[in-house]
Amino acid sequence: MSDKPTTYTCQSCGHIYSGKYCNNCGERTFDEHSKSISHLGEEAFHFLTHFEGSFFRTLKAVFTAPGKLSTDYCNGIRKKYFKPIPFFLLIVVLYLLFPRFTGLNMPLRVYVDKTYDYHVYALPTARQKLAKYNGDEKKLTEAYDNKSAKIAKPMLFIMIPMTGLVLFGMFFKRRRFYFDHLIYATEFSAMFIAVNFLLLPLLVSILAWIIPGAKSLFSDETPTWLITNLLLAVYAAIAFRRFYQIPWWVCTLTALLFIVAYVHLLEYFYKTVLYYCVMLFI
Secondary structure, rough: OOOOEEEEEEOOOEEEEEEOOOOOOEOOOOOOOOOOOOHHHHHHHHHHHHHHHHHHHHHHHHHHHOOHHHHHHHHHOOOOOOOOOHHHHHHHHHHHHOOOOOOOOOOHHHHOOOOOHHHHHHHHHHHHHOOOOOHHHHHHHHHHHHHHHOOOOHHHHHHHHHHHHHHHHHHOOOOOOOOOOOOOOHHHHHHHHHHHHHHHHHHHHHHHHHOOOOHHOOOOOOOHHHHHHHHHHHHHHHHHHHHHHHHHHHHHHHHHHHHHHHHHHHHHHHHHHHHHHHHHHH
């Protein structure tokens, strides 16, 4: 005669169940072992091994097989990968921690400089805000630059839905769900940040250490930005081939158009939204 399975009352939802997990809400069974020191060690070990495996597997896919992460994820192969949005956010966190160029975090003086197009909307707003600082331009500039440095990177998240809309407009006949385009937009945005603001600065630092004066060759005003974008266009073309299943000549043309659209989104949409947000909070 077999014993009946032990039943538990879920502490989260009150459901009565048997086994290690509540079959109503998924909460893990809470018992004496749950309060042991060894259990804490088991959870830490599980987190570290799961994080390391899925994160580096995802990183490898993004860098060595453009579009594979998005293709697999949209086809239901998800367990072995780090989820795209958390992966993007982790890349942004790394961007927060390590040296980078200041291209996306422009100081106020650039916005109001009449040499650039930004001054058309930036100057009137800056003049209005100046009254709050009793006409002290230095204080306004310091306040803006300090606040911008804090929110510029987290705000990169707004690029994902906008990039997804661009991809949806370009490839809606290939993938009819906006979700699919949003996933690839996340993968590409993570790659864009990693290349331009993590790997490139690292390369510059290494070269500057080996060759004195080499850092000047990689300033924001040099063709470096163009070269990296062309490389990213190649990356996008390969990804488009895998993700959207289109001919190579179409991949090449659409990748170039996509990079142009992406850069314009950064230059005009992202930086404009960033400017107004910073002005709102200072």
